[in-house]
Amino acid sequence: MSGVMFALALFGCSDDGTACQRLAGPVQGYESRTACLAAREAALGSDTAMAADYPTVFAQCLDSRQLARLGKGTIDLTRHAAAFASAN
Secondary structure: OOOOOEEEEEEEEOOOOOOEEEOOOOOEEEOOHHHHHHOHHHHHOOHHHHHOOOOEEEEEEEEHHHHHHHOOOOEOOOOOHHHHHHHO
């Protein structure tokens, strides 16, 4: 085991991904990237995702450092695309 934890976070975004907020609710943690990726589709069908008042909802698997760097304010997911590509 590598000791790295992965978090599945939901983001509500504008259609172009430039204005996103992390959705309220618990961030689910996983011991492997594979387990996290397997849970993304279910997360997008969750009550939290379905009730979000955003045109687009994204589910992203991130390690704890990546999640901490994003913070809780409005973020531009297009600016962080390279980090997400390496995380997923």
